[in-house]
Structures are given as structure tokens and as C-alpha cells.
Amino acid sequence: MKILVLIKEIIDTNSKIVFDKHKRIDESQVKWVVNLYDEYALEEAIRIKEQYGGEVVIYSVGRDRTKDTLNYIMSMGADRAVLIKSELTDAKSTSEILAKHISERDADFDLILAGWIGIDCNRGQVPGRVSSILEVPFVNVIIKIDIHGKTVTCEKEGETSNEIIETKMPSLITVQRGINEPRYPSILSIMDNTEKKIEVIENVDQLVSKQAKIKIEPEKDKKKTYMINESDPELAVKMLMKKMIADKVM
Amino acid sequence: MSCDVLVIVEHNEGRLKNVSNEILSYFGGIAKDNGVKVIAFVFGNHITEKLYCDIGKLGISQIVTHVDRDLDEQPGLIAGMTVDLAKKVKPKLIVMANTVRSRDSAPLIAQELNIEMFSDIIDINHKKTVINLTRLVYGGKAMEKIKLSNQQALITIRPNALGNHENEAFIPKVTRFKTNEILKTQTYETKAKITKEKAQKPINEAEVIIAIGRGIRRLEDLNMVDDLARVVDGVIGSTRPVVDMGFVRRSHQIGQSGRSVSPKLAILLGISGQIQFVAGISKAKTIIAVNKDAKATIFKSADYGVVGDIYVITPILTRELKKLKLQNR
Numbered sequence: 001m002k003i004l005v006l007i008k009e010i011i012d013t014n015s016k017i018v019f020d021k022h023k024r025i026d027e028s029q030v031k032w033v034v035n036l037y038d039e040y041a042l043e044e045a046i047r048i049k050e051q052y053g054g055e056v057v058i059y060s061v062g063r064d065r066t067k068d069t070l071n072y073i074m075s076m077g078a079d080r081a082v083l084i085k086s087e088l089t090d091a092k093s094t095s096e097i098l099a100k101h102i103s104e105r106d107a108d109f110d111l112i113l114a115g116w117i118g119i120d121c122n123r124g125q126v127p128g129r130v131s132s133i134l135e136v137p138f139v140n141v142i143i144k145i146d147i148h149g150k151t152v153t154c155e156k157e158g159e160t161s162n163e164i165i166e167t168k169m170p171s172l173i174t175v176q177r178g179i180n181e182p183r184y185p186s187i188l189s190i191m192d193n194t195e196k197k198i199e200v201i202e203n204v205d206q207l208v209s210k211q212a213k214i215k216i217e218p219e220k221d222k223k224k225t226y227m228i229n230e231s232d233p234e235l236a237v238k239m240l241m242k243k244m245i246a247d248k249v250m
Numbered sequence: 251m252s253c254d255v256l257v258i259v260e261h262n263e264g265r266l267k268n269v270s271n272e273i274l275s276y277f278g279g280i281a282k283d284n285g286v287k288v289i290a291f292v293f294g295n296h297i298t299e300k301l302y303c304d305i306g307k308l309g310i311s312q313i314v315t316h317v318d319r320d321l322d323e324q325p326g327l328i329a330g331m332t333v334d335l336a337k338k339v340k341p342k343l344i345v346m347a348n349t350v351r352s353r354d355s356a357p358l359i360a361q362e363l364n365i366e367m368f369s370d371i372i373d374i375n376h377k378k379t380v381i382n383l384t385r386l387v388y389g390g391k392a393m394e395k396i397k398l399s400n401q402q403a404l405i406t407i408r409p410n411a412l413g414n415h416e417n418e419a420f421i422p423k424v425t426r427f428k429t430n431e432i433l434k435t436q437t438y439e440t441k442a443k444i445t446k447e448k449a450q451k452p453i454n455e456a457e458v459i460i461a462i463g464r465g466i467r468r469l470e471d472l473n474m475v476d477d478l479a480r481v482v483d484g485v486i487g488s489t490r491p492v493v494d495m496g497f498v499r500r501s502h503q504i505g506q507s508g509r510s511v512s513p514k515l516a517i518l519l520g521i522s523g524q525i526q527f528v529a530g531i532s533k534a535k536t537i538i539a540v541n542k543d544a545k546a547t548i549f550k551s552a553d554y555g556v557v558g559d560i561y562v563i564t565p566i567l568t569r570e571l572k573k574l575k576l577q578n579r
Contacts, residue, residue: 013389013506014525025392036507091357092366119506121387121394123369128325128357135435138325140354143500153441157501159350159452161445167438177507178500212366213397219390223537225549229557236556237566240538241574244554249515249536250574 001054003045004102004112005078006127008035009062009069010120019218032065034073037115040175043182044145045113046077052147055079057106061086061094061203070198075185080197082106088205091121095129097203102134109170111152116141116174131172139165139173251425253289253312255280256341258332259305260349264296266304269347269409269455277345278309278417280376289314289339290422293331294321302424309417313424314339323351326436329358334431336363343381343398348406349452358433360404367404368396372411372512372533389506390529409455410512411533451485453502458484459513461504461531464491465520465541465560472497474561475519478568481575487511489527505530517567519560523548540564 011017012031020026045056058081060070070081084101088094102109112131117124131138143162144155156163157176167173226243230236244250255277260267266274274290281288290305293316302313316331332355336344344359346352348370360367373384383396383405453459460479466472472486479486488498490505504511505527516534520541521527528551531537539552540563549555556563 011388013391013529017388017391019392025388090366092361095361119389122385122510123367124353125357125360125367125369128354129361131436132329132358132361132433135433137436137438138354138358139438140325141350155444157350158443159454159501161443163440164442164444165438166441171438176500210401212368212401212403213399215395215397216387217393217395219386219393219532223551223553225552225555227549227555227557229544233558233562233566236558237563237570240554240556240567241570244538245574249553250571 001048001052001111002057002106002109003048003054004057004059004106004109005038005042005045006098006112006114006130007038007042007058007060007070007073008115008118008126009033009060009066010035010118013119023215023217025216032069034069035115035118035120037117037119037175037177039073039115039182040177040179041113041115042073042076042078043180044175045111047180048111048145048147054110057082059098059102060084061097067198067200071196072185072190074196074198075189076183080199083198083200084203085200086203086205088208090208090211091123091125092129093208095126096133098126099130099133101201101203102130111169112136112172114172114174116176127172127174134172137167137171139167139171141176142173143176143178145173145179251339253287253339253341255286255288255343255345256336256339257288257290258344258346258352259290259292260347260351261292261294261297261301264298264301266301267347267349267455268457269349269407271308272409272412272414273345273347273407274305274308274310275415275417276374276412277376279415281309281311282417284376284378286376288312289341291332291335292316293318293328294323295319302422306422307419309420311420311422313422314427315424316427316429322440324437324440325354325358326433326438328355329362329436330432331429332359333362334429335427342402344404346404346406348408349455352406356404356406358436362433363402363404365402365404367406369406370510371405371407374405374407374412386510386533389525390510390532408510408512410457410514453485453487453504454509454511456485456511456513458482458515458517459487459504459511459534460484460517460519461487461489461521462492462498462519463489463521463527466492466497469497471561474564474568478517478564478571481568481571482515482517484515484517489521489524518548518552519564521548522546523551
């Protein structure tokens with residue numbers, strides 16, 4: 001079985017995000033990590049491989065530095081990785097680049113797994129778009145995967161009810177938190193730099209025309225908090241109610 | 251037939267979802283002010299005249315409808331229909347709700363139509379020639395400002411972001427639309443639906459949210475929170491640790507690895523204010539935080555902060571809110 005895993009390298013959203021004087025994110029001051037949801041996807045792929053055999057291949061669109069991030073994450077147990085270097089970062093271009101290189105190298109995949117959303121840009125587009133280009137079913141936000149031959153049974157997390165879905169290989173499945181607990185990469189494997197097979201490809205970036213203009217701005221609204229610190233709880237609640245009624249919140 | 255804006259309507263068995271109500275009422279206003287042509291696309295089961303009327307009341311004069319009693323609402327089908335319609339009516343902008351269902355089909359539609367997509371929009375300013383959009387990135391630490399001038403695009407709008415607007419009502423013109431277009435290679439089979447014990451409103455569509463943190467000690471203590479939720483007609487959500495303890499469903503987790511929500515009112519009980527959680531709640535219109543630690547960081551994000559024990563404050567607050575509710579009746 002050949003399982004491809006889409007991995008996105010993202011800015012660690014737990015670290016402080018610093019803007020330079022041009023209001024751009026100062027990339028030298030941030031930490032780069034693997035998107036949390038993609039780690040669940042990789043863990044799931046490795047578990048499937050451990051049970052049924054086969055190969056786990058990482059696909060990622062990134063920069064030079066992405067190689068270090070992939071090196072680390074591969075130590076969880078992926079067989080090889082394909083890093084496609086591109087300056088394009090929008091969801092549509094990223095998806096088209098991924099699909100193109102997957103078709104050229106690993107068109108015989110059985111499954112593509114990915115995190116359902118990137119916690120940095122909160123877009124949730126690339127997996128769906130890739131499935132559309134590769135013309136395979138798109139099974140989104142999955143918390144359980146069972147495999148019987150070429151049939152994959154998935155539990156999909158819904159808002160008020162969950163669904164049991166059956167799809168055939170090849171399919172693209174995105175995973176949600178709760179599907180597994182990712183293992184830690186093995187220390188020995190992290191330290192051993194020789195064994196990892198990361199193929200680095202330079203993408204021939206096509207000029208994208210007619211794109212929307214996008215600007216990133218620091219979030220500014222700081223709230224003024226009306227604090228109530230009273231030892232008498234009855235009084236505290238009364239004060240709260242009075243103020244909220246005066247503010248027309250209630 | 252052509253249009254500038256195509257709104258994909260979501261409804262529950264013929265009842266308009268609030269998020270669709272917000273989107274349609276916003277574009278109803280834009281249609282009047284800017285002369286923008288808007289079509290509302292309705293599909294699925296239980297579609298009635300009343301639904302059409304409700305849409306007309308929001309200032310929408312044109313509806314396209316695809317009635318299908320047995321529509322399996324999976325991404326390949328919804329995307330196929332929508333793409334087919336979009337190719338016929340050629341909208342500049344396709345607008346969907348940022349719900350689980352739309353997030354499945356939206357990327358497929360955008361790719362099939364070869365257009366850009368912007369998800370989870372929290373603010374829109376539709377002028378005559380340009381459309382300005384705002385969304386949150388990097389765990390709510392930054393805003394992405396998007397300016398559309400002449401590009402075709404698909405956007406999904408966060409529930410409770412636009413609010414409801416009053417417009418002049420129309421008796422809408424309803425056009426039947428028949429299509430068998432589905433993205434054939436992209437379909438799967440839905441075998442079963444597992445409905446959860448209590449069918450609650452999805453947390454990202456709730457107008458009032460009661461969120462609990464580690465200040466809650468035992469599962470039984472949720473009864474106290476339930477009482478408060480009932481009085482304010484709220485939905486219960488929580489931080490990640492409370493989900494991990496098994497007290498609250500994962501789909502009701504708020505924060506970076508959960509849902510981002512924008513309710514009108516959020517009451518936060520015993521939440522310390524980890525940045526991952528705050529990222530998901532910061533767009534609530536009004537936030538009340540109750541915490542016994544006066545230095546808790548959550549107070550920085552709150553409009554009203556009450557220092558006190560949630561086990562003491564919550565029942566009193568419930569009682570007082572109930573009183574107020576009875577008075578206002």
C-alpha cells in the first residue's frame with residue numbers, strides 16, 4: 001500500500017509573532033514546526049503501514065529551511081519525503097504544485113492523508129483542491145479509519161451527528177484531532193542524518209495572475225475590562241448585572 | 251440569467267439557518283445600495299414556499315432551487331451542482347456559510363471553477379467595485395485583509411459575524427434548476443449517521459456560549475453549568491483539558507485545535523486564559539469571565555471580569571439572569 005501524507009510547515013502559533021516596520025511578519029524571529037493536524041495524518045499513515053505493509057511518503061511545498069522540519073518529522077517513521085521548493089504560498093498554487101508532482105512521481109497511491117486544516121492560516125483548502133485535481137473522493141474531518149481490502153470505512157465528525165462513510169481506494173482523507181496520539185520521533189533517528197531520503201525539487205513557479213491583494217496586520221483590539229473584585233458574591237453578581245444592563249448587553 | 255453574487259443557502263429541513271439569514275440579509279442590503287444582482291441557491295429536502303418567503307423578506311429577489319428529496323449531502327454532489335449553476339450564472343462572488351458541510355464542498359467548487367477561495371471571513375465590506383474581506387490568522391494574533399477588485403472568488407462566512415439586517419421585502423422569483431452534474435470520481439457512500447445523546451446547536455453557530463475550563467472539578471458539576479445554559483439559551487463549550495477529561499464533546503472544544511467562535515455573548519467559567527483558547531473565543535462580542543484568581547490572564551480578553559469561585563458565582567448569576575428574563579417577558 002502506498003500512502004502519501006501532505007505536510008505543511010507552519011509558524012509556531014504559540015510563539016510570539018513579531019511584525020517588522022513594513023508590517024510583515026519577521027520570519028527570522030519565529031519558530032517553524034509541522035502543522036499539528038498533519039502530525040495526526042502521518043501517525044495514522046504509519047499505523048496503517050505497520051498493519052498492512054507498504055510505503056509512507058511525505059509531500060510538502062516549502063522553502064530550503066523546510067528540509068530541517070521534514071528531517072525531524074520523518075523520524076516518526078516515514079520512508080521518504082518529497083520537498084517541492086516554491087515561492088508561492090497561496091492555497092490554489094500550493095494544491096496545483098502538490099497534485100502535479102504527485103501525478104508525476106506517485107500517481108499509483110492508494111491513500112493521501114492530510115490534516116483537515118492548517119492552524120496557521122486557517123484555510124482548510126489544500127486537501128480538497130488536491131482531491132479535485134487528482135479526481136479522487138474527498139473525505140473530510142475523520143476521527144477513525146478502518147481498512148478492509150480496498151475499502152476504507154471512516155467516521156466523520158459532524159456538528160450534531162457523526163457519519164460512517166465508506167470510500168474506495170484511492171481516496172484523499174483528512175484527519176481531525178482525536179484519531180490518534182502521535183508518537184515522538186525517535187532520538188536516534190533524528191540524530192542520524194544519513195539515512196533519510198528527502199528528494200528536493202525546484203518547482204517552476206508559474207506567474208499567478210489576477211490574484212486578490214492580501215495584507216497581514218497585527219490584531220489590535222485590546223479590551224477594557226470592567227473588573228469586579230468583591231468578597232460578597234451576591235454583591236459581585238448584582239454589580240455585574242447592573243453594569244451589563246447599563247451597557248445594554250442584557 | 252446571470253448574477254454578481256451567488257449565495258449558497260443552508261437550511262435545516264426548510265428552516266433557514268441563522269448564518270444564512272445573516273449572509274442573505276447582508277447581501278439583500280448590498281443589492282439595494284449598490285445595485286448588485288444576488289441569487290440565492292436553495293437545494294435539498296423539505297423546501298417549502300415559506301422558505302422562499304423567508305429569503306424574500308431579507309431583500310433577495312431571485313431564488314434558484316433544486317428540490318431533491320433524497321439528496322445525499324456529500325461534497326462531490328453539492329460541489330457538482332453548484333459548479334454547474336455557477337458556470338451558468340457566472341457570479342463574481344460565491345458566498346457560503348463557514349459550516350462543516352460547506353467546508354467539505356467549498357474547496358472542490360473553488361478548484362473546479364479555477365478560482366481563489368477565502369474561508370472563515372469575519373468581516374466584509376462590499377463597495378461598488380471592490381470587496382474588502384477580513385479573516386483571522388496565526389491563532390488570532392493577526393488579521394488577513396483581502397481586497398478583491400475584479401477577481402472571481404468563493405468565500406465562506408463565519409456564523410454570527412455579519413449580524414442580521416432589515417431590508418425591504420420582496421416576493422422572490424423562483425427558478426427551478428435541474429442538474430445531474432456530480433463530481434463522479436469524488437463520491438463516496440454514507441452508510442450511517444450516529445446522532446449524539448443531546449442534539450445541541452453546533453457551537454460555532456451558537457449566539458450564547460458558556461465555556462468551562464479546569465475550574466470545573468467533577469462531571470456532576472456540569473449540572474450547574476447546564477442550568478445557566480438553559481436560562482440564557484446557550485451552548486456549552488470548553489477548553490481542551492476539559493475535553494480531554496471527557497466532560498465535553500470534542501466538537502465543542504473552543505480554541506486553536508478546536509473551533510473558533512463568534513457568539514454575541516460568552517460566559518467563561520474557571521478558564522485561565524491560555525492563548526490557544528483565547529484564539530478561538532476572542533471574536534465574541536461580549537465576554538464575561540469568572541475566575542477566582544484575580545491575576546488570571548483571561549481577564550485581559552474579557553469585557554466583564556468577576557473575581558470569585560465559579561461554584562458560588564454561577565448559581566447566583568443563573569438566578570439573577572432568570573429573574574431578568576422573567577421581567578423582560
